[in-house]
Amino acid sequence: MDRPIRVVIAKLGLDGHDRGAKIIARALRDAGMEVIYTGLRQTPENIVEIAIQEDADAIGLSSLSGAHNHLFPKVPERLREKGAEDILVFGGGVIPEKDIAPLKEAGIAAIFTPGTTTTSVIEFIRENVGR
């Protein structure tokens, strides 16, 4: 059935830099998706709870503070605990090359670093949401 893809865009932890998250949110909206924007300072538990209540197809995490290795993996972990591991998780922000492989290992389906075009994020979501 043709229906808008629903994506939660979230900022984890104490990171207050939300410009990137807002740009992605806007781009996804313009691509016909319904974006649920959580606002700042969310915990992994909160983000998973939001994604469940909103019946989201995907969660996008944004980090510019360097805490991604610590915070990102907790989201897929929590999704598994809640039996909601079918929800796609992707991340973006200032993330060093060497961190990408372990994050993918931990269940983050893709990491988008500075310079990524919004088109490639949109395409990735369209191709990978489970439906």
Added chain:
Amino acid sequence: MDQISAIKSGDKRAAAKLISMLENNNPKAAELLQRCAAPSVRAKVIGITGAPGAGKSTLTDQLTKNLLKNHKKIGIIAVDPSSPISGGAFLGDRIRMSDLNSQPDVFIRSMATRGALGGISKAVSGAIRVMELFGADYIFIETVGIGQSEIDVAGLSDIVVLVVVPGMGDDIQAEKAGILEVSDIIVVNKADHEDTNRTIQQLKSMMGLRMKLHPEEPVGEDSEIEIVSTIATTGFGLADLLEAIDARQIREQAGGLTGSSEKRLRAELLDLIYKKVESEFMDFDEKTLSLSISVVNILEERSNPFLETERLLEEFMKWRSTTC
């Protein structure tokens, strides 16, 4: 466990999935809901409407926190507009309700209007049913907030709360919107603003004028719209607002209760009928391509839209009586 039992036992994922099915016009959703008996106790549905930035989300957040203290279960339906160009939407009401995200007794659902006018989404009445199955005692419907097309919420709510802020727009704006006529309680939020008293006075004089123009309407307590001033960010006036909501509720119950429940059921039934007719008509069109034939007829100037409407309806009724 089936989906309905799961929702009744408090499974938020099952509830969220059913709301999505309703939003996507999945016929299975109606089938599921048909099979469950009507809940004996219906939730109190409170519509929250008002201009963007008036403080609807923050007020909903504060009201919910207050009700949680009394061990109530709360459902929140927050509607934001879909882009008419892309069909996408930016749903941002949760930003102001961050503390409620992980509350076990709160279920929040953001909804895009998906082309519906009137300030709410077409799936809201279904979502109310789902939240009632989930066990919600109170359901808040937060409208889009464009300000001048928000009256659809009135049909689905027991109580409509209009949120205004001092110094924003004059009294004519509110009069134009028609929203004053369907409001039960007016909240003057951000009441630490210097224009607060003036705004309250303007609202009062507008309501006084209404009474003079419509003397046949009941006077006294029943017709009175309560005005409450609040500062949602600090919680100031919230107790007064809750009291006003309860008082309204008690007054209605004393009056035989039927008023708002009847109104809600009427709106819900009409809504379901529209949806059903629309989807059946689409089926009919898919099988017969009648709409395209009509369009060609009109384009080639053999007919006009008014004639074609009659013809289409006749054909549709015939088709329906043979297939159903």
